[in-house]
Amino acid sequence: MANRPSSTSFDHDSSDLFGVEDAGSDRISVLLPLPLSGAYDYLASENLAVKPGDFVVAPLGRRLVVGVIWGEGDPGGVAEEKLKPIEAVLDAPPLPKANRDFVDWLSAYYLAPPGAVLKMAMSVQAALEPPAPKTGYAAVEPDILLQREAEGVRMTAARQKLLAAAADRVAEPAADLAKAAGVSVAVVKAAADAGLLRRVSLVEQYPFSTPDPSLPGPELNDEQEQAAGILREMVRSGSFDVALLDGVTGSGKTEVYFEAIAATLEEGRQALVLLPEIALSAQWLRRFEERFGVIPAEWHSDLTAAQRRRTWRGVAEGKVRCLVGARSALHLPFPDLGLVVVDEEHESAFKQEDGVHYHARDMAVVRGRIADCPVILASATPSLESLANVEAGRYRRLVLPERHGVAEPPTIQIVDIRKDKPGRQEWLSPTLRQALESTLAEGEQSLLFLNRRGYAPLTLCRTCGFRLACPNCSSWLVEHRFARRLECHHCGYTTGQMQTCPSCGDTDSFAACGPGVERLAEEVAAFLPGAAIEIVTSDTLHSPFQAAAFVDRMTAKEIDIVIGTQIVAKGYHFPMLTLVGVVDADLGLNGGDLRASERTYQLMQQVAGRAGRAGRPGRVLLQTANPDAPVMQALASGDRDAFLEQESAMRRDFGFPPFGRLAALIVSGPDERAVEAVSRDLARQAPRPAGVQVLGPAPAALALLRGRHRRRLLVKAEKGVSMQKVLADWVASFRPPGQTRIAVDIDPYSFL
Numbered sequence: 001m002a003n004r005p006s007s008t009s010f011d012h013d014s015s016d017l018f019g020v021e022d023a024g025s026d027r028i029s030v031l032l033p034l035p036l037s038g039a040y041d042y043l044a045s046e047n048l049a050v051k052p053g054d055f056v057v058a059p060l061g062r063r064l065v066v067g068v069i070w071g072e073g074d075p076g077g078v079a080e081e082k083l084k085p086i087e088a089v090l091d092a093p094p095l096p097k098a099n100r101d102f103v104d105w106l107s108a109y110y111l112a113p114p115g116a117v118l119k120m121a122m123s124v125q126a127a128l129e130p131p132a133p134k135t136g137y138a139a140v141e142p143d144i145l146l147q148r149e150a151e152g153v154r155m156t157a158a159r160q161k162l163l164a165a166a167a168d169r170v171a172e173p174a175a176d177l178a179k180a181a182g183v184s185v186a187v188v189k190a191a192a193d194a195g196l197l198r199r200v201s202l203v204e205q206y207p208f209s210t211p212d213p214s215l216p217g218p219e220l221n222d223e224q225e226q227a228a229g230i231l232r233e234m235v236r237s238g239s240f241d242v243a244l245l246d247g248v249t250g251s252g253k254t255e256v257y258f259e260a261i262a263a264t265l266e267e268g269r270q271a272l273v274l275l276p277e278i279a280l281s282a283q284w285l286r287r288f289e290e291r292f293g294v295i296p297a298e299w300h301s302d303l304t305a306a307q308r309r310r311t312w313r314g315v316a317e318g319k320v321r322c323l324v325g326a327r328s329a330l331h332l333p334f335p336d337l338g339l340v341v342v343d344e345e346h347e348s349a350f351k352q353e354d355g356v357h358y359h360a361r362d363m364a365v366v367r368g369r370i371a372d373c374p375v376i377l378a379s380a381t382p383s384l385e386s387l388a389n390v391e392a393g394r395y396r397r398l399v400l401p402e403r404h405g406v407a408e409p410p411t412i413q414i415v416d417i418r419k420d421k422p423g424r425q426e427w428l429s430p431t432l433r434q435a436l437e438s439t440l441a442e443g444e445q446s447l448l449f450l451n452r453r454g455y456a457p458l459t460l461c462r463t464c465g466f467r468l469a470c471p472n473c474s475s476w477l478v479e480h481r482f483a484r485r486l487e488c489h490h491c492g493y494t495t496g497q498m499q500t501c502p503s504c505g506d507t508d509s510f511a512a513c514g515p516g517v518e519r520l521a522e523e524v525a526a527f528l529p530g531a532a533i534e535i536v537t538s539d540t541l542h543s544p545f546q547a548a549a550f551v552d553r554m555t556a557k558e559i560d561i562v563i564g565t566q567i568v569a570k571g572y573h574f575p576m577l578t579l580v581g582v583v584d585a586d587l588g589l590n591g592g593d594l595r596a597s598e599r600t601y602q603l604m605q606q607v608a609g610r611a612g613r614a615g616r617p618g619r620v621l622l623q624t625a626n627p628d629a630p631v632m633q634a635l636a637s638g639d640r641d642a643f644l645e646q647e648s649a650m651r652r653d654f655g656f657p658p659f660g661r662l663a664a665l666i667v668s669g670p671d672e673r674a675v676e677a678v679s680r681d682l683a684r685q686a687p688r689p690a691g692v693q694v695l696g697p698a699p700a701a702l703a704l705l706r707g708r709h710r711r712r713l714l715v716k717a718e719k720g721v722s723m724q725k726v727l728a729d730w731v732a733s734f735r736p737p738g739q740t741r742i743a744v745d746i747d748p749y750s751f752l
């Protein structure tokens, strides 16, 4: 992990040494990307000039760790003679002040160790080293060639081919030259050894082409033009401001915020766009390219190590002008951030649930405030959190109405499956079946939406009732019939299919319970044998290439019926897709999550938005056993605002977010008794200041997860209370024994 710097790291100008007047102390504080309680003090040796933000190599125990200079040291801290000197300064652009402030802010808000937050900002250690020069091969002067021949160097046919090619080309890596000449790399290298080619050092080029804001964008209608004008103005004013861009699917939000990006590029500043599930944004990238002539830099988990290194460095050096990425892009070291856009701001995918728990949409706003630049939150179904901020006057709201002729809203019909019953061991109502049949007959496409991967969510023994459960979690094993295995969707545990019941020993007694997408595909194939069916889940579609190939198959009409999970609900537009069937609209409503209705509404609305395009009205059928639930009524009537009003009122009454504050404490560990004892102690010592309520402990919904037992406490506070202070005083003083841990989740979204 420790990087030994090259000698070039040492020749910094010593005049930028800070703290010189500080009584001659060379004490500096260095934050290391480790979950420690804070920054450590080191000595800046005299021949090593440093400034805040510099990446430095510092000793920690017996190893060397790369960290960041955070500021001056604490003269009242560890005695100076005990401090260790830092070893070296890396030759990388310093971490900008805005990033350092962001680390401190996020750490304080989410009660996470600052080093753990810093780790997200320096996730690409290799980028801190200057790129290694590559060797290039180039032609030599003709008289040198003659001289070599005179010396007796052999001129084979391959060498002649090679030299002819090299004569017309600039210096390039051996592999490229070999390919151009139609010879092997060995021939290129041997020719250079024989003095027939020159070796030169190539400086690595950054393959980032600059987006061109001056290209003509698409024609905007009056409403779009008006919103774009406001956003451009926000960008030009160059200060912090938040706009909620609220427009139904097909209202042209993307084109509108593209104009804000154009203004940012014109100002010569950098723009950042956050999208959920970036892997699926092939269509988004294409639109960006249409507007700006090039594809923007990308940041997501599918990048190779080399791409990550180049991109991180390109951002830090200001060469990347616009970057689109998943939530972790928020931590990249933009030196001149001029705009942050969060598209699909309502998405729960922006909440990070492992490592440091944070919400990227909320932190994007903080990032904008620290960088003093505008932030745009875009959504067709804005979150109650953002709407409450609009109401409180903190955000402005720009509403885009739907564009006529581009997309007509689909008709949404509720199917009451208590009356319109599917057959035994079947999941599609007669109404939905009929709709699928007629859509197929019309030569149009359908989407069946079921948010359940695999074949069946539960497998039980018909003889004794035994259910196949995960050994590490309190959850059932999901059968994946195509892959011939059982899988836990919480911890990833897998096992082969079983013939014999481990409880009663009966053979072939297992039965699948409930539907997954695979089982649904079986049902559809049985009654529409001629249809081309494709299953689309995160199991089948996990790279941008696969996503693009799927889009191509849909567009080419090689697929009649898509059966998919929420992965298909995101942003695809298929002109021939006219029917959407939601197999179980109630699925998200179970589980007692405070956002269950809101989330169901957003998801259903998003899925519904897939149906119908210009000239082809779409139709959506929602199968539900709760046709009278407010969320179903709101979906059927299309009255979004009434639904949000009602949801808001309910949350306000209960003092839930965004009208009150919430934090979760999860106590977990391998020893159930210890976990139980710690959670009871925590509850007993809970502070009870006015306006704060501590609920629990109660077993978490997943009382066992990855082999750890879990208890949950919920802290509910009034809006004005500093939750962090209450929690810090209480939890920080708590030292759970052994492997028991207390995790704090501020503003929790998952209630598992």
Ligand SMILES: [Zn+2]
Pocket: 453, 454, 478, 480, 487, 489, 539
């Ligand atoms: Zn699975």
Ligand SMILES: [Zn+2]
Pocket: 461, 462, 463, 464, 465, 466, 501, 502, 503, 504, 505, 506, 509
């Ligand atoms: Zn059994």
Ligand SMILES: [Zn+2]
Pocket: 470, 471, 472, 473, 475, 488, 489, 490, 491, 492, 493, 706
């Ligand atoms: Zn599990």
